[in-house]
Amino acid sequence: MPKDDAEQYELTFWESIKDSTQASDYEAYLQAYPKGRFAPLAKSRIERLRAAAQKPERLEKPERLEKPERPPKPAAENPRPAPAAKPAPAPPPAQSAQSAQAEQRPAAAVAEIRDCANCPTLVSVPAGSFTMGSNSGDPSEKPAHRVEIARPFAIGKTEVTIEQWNACVAANACPRLSVAGDAGNLPARDLSWDDAQAYVKWLSAQTGKAYRLPTEAEWEFAARGGSASRYWWGEGMRAGMANCKECGDPWQQQAPAPVASFAANAFGLHDMSGSVWEWVSDCWHGTYKNAPTDGHSWNESFCSAHVIRGGSWREGASYMPVTTRFHYDTSVRQSQNGLRVARDIR
Template sequence: MPKDSAEQIELTFWDSIKDSTHASDYEAYLKSYPNGRFAALARARIERLKAAEQKPKAPEQSRVAPAAKVPSEREPPAPKAAPKAAPEQAQPEAPAAATEKPKAPAAGVSAAKDCATCPDLIILPAGTFTMGSNTSDPSEKPAHRVTLAKPFAIGKYEVTVDQWNACVTAGACPHVGGDASRPGNTPVRDVSWDDAQQYMKWLSAQTGKAYRLPTEAEWEYAARGGTTGKFWWGEQMRKGMANCKDCGQPWQAEGPAPVGSFAANPFGLYDVNGSVWEWVSDCWHNSYKSAPADGRSWEEANCRVRVIRGGSWREGASYMPSTTRFKYDASVRNSQNGFRVVRDAQ
């Protein structure tokens, strides 16, 4: 993770995308650093990638883009919850490649769904937990107790391409990079924090219920699933538990696996580790010093830099701990960023 300096943050951003084969990643860099040290190189790569896309393919010959490299050290990618598939497309009931199934659902957990095309929800009980870590990156310190006084409902999966496209069809959400060609049961990505707000507004209008992004505290509480370890399954990475590089099948370099392909945590939530980075509502702060203890969204006046959580399929195991966090400008779209929904339980 980058240290608290503008130069190091920019360098971390560039290192995470420098081998990307997606023009949108370089466009995201230029949006954040229009006059950055790598701006000229970013523009050149955009031109080259777009030119390559326009070249006709030879008959009977497929071209596969090389896999993007993933940083080996724990420095989140430059930015880094998917609605459920359309009603005729069922979500997988069990992870396809998970080596273990979760035990019985945690006490007080139940399911909900507000409409046929709405995301599946898991209603979590109120509770108290320790957020952050005193042994990891400075941005995750200090570890502190947080109490969520009320139950809340959170997406069982990240918002999917099909769910996003329902909003696009209604004219309430924008088209995002590659959404037309990506499998409908994979998490939507290339969405900004601002884009996610449009989806929440549309979903709220459709259901009559107030949908929103999770607060950072709600997200970590949900991701931990009532556990206290480095990962929700323990202290060491295990194959089949997270959709990330070197974390086991069905990983693919080109994009995240369909939602629900890996094991669910004890709360019954899928893909909280890897898959896509997930936007949360909070403004970015460099540490948890003075963070609220009641789980509310930590806001600042005129805030434009927001928090993302969970890592993505393009990172390795060092990004997968439940405490991993990073930041991104609210208006920037990145090929690794998605989100998951929340509403208050009723």
């Protein structure tokens, strides 16, 4: 089923969390689908995880989290076969000159901006035009259309990290992360669009600069890094370029890799594909019909769902193309969702 089918949204959500060990993931599913087809199973998982958390730790037999194998699931936990992943088309037999150039382009040296000690590092992205979306991809990516980014803007070199997020928590301006790790350079995640708005509001107050989420057009323009290919590095998947379960090491099932563990694109931006999904400012629309062509955010007066971009470490290679898009309700927290900040350059 296409990704913009209503049932597919629920199935995709469930597929992304069904192996999770975080009760908050199943709570997020129930918040989005209180009468969903997997609601009884989600409630059962929450009860089991909470019961396990109350048991004393058995030090003599620590859990072997490093094992990548997944145990087989009983039939009751898989009432319907999971939908097939979106197939990635085979690379063409001969590359165009433009695609070949994208394959060989090294990351350029870029000027970095940092407005405070706890602020994310920003990179300046030049003005320009590009073709947004894809006429050969998912229906939500159509129609491909020309977009003009009239002015340069600054965007996070990486996703916002746990350490950077916790500075906002310490100021009582952001909620405490329910999913975290030992390393401060892991991407902050399990965040709603509302949480992301609280963070950029705090950054703006700290720095006197107007921080915000990137628009969806800005995000794709930045993710492409000047390329016009399926992935920012070329037409075919290449190991070591993105943090996903089919993208090569370093990868682990339980959590994303630290930010900047993978190559930067030509604009100097890391993890635009994989790692965690990134909230953008736009309301969700099922297609690009009547989308703005000037790079502005596409919003409505009453908007219950917003766009996320980039895929996550839990998805396969078919979700890594720069055109892939999805959405969640504005208040839903999901352990694969994070953010990257942006601001105008005056």
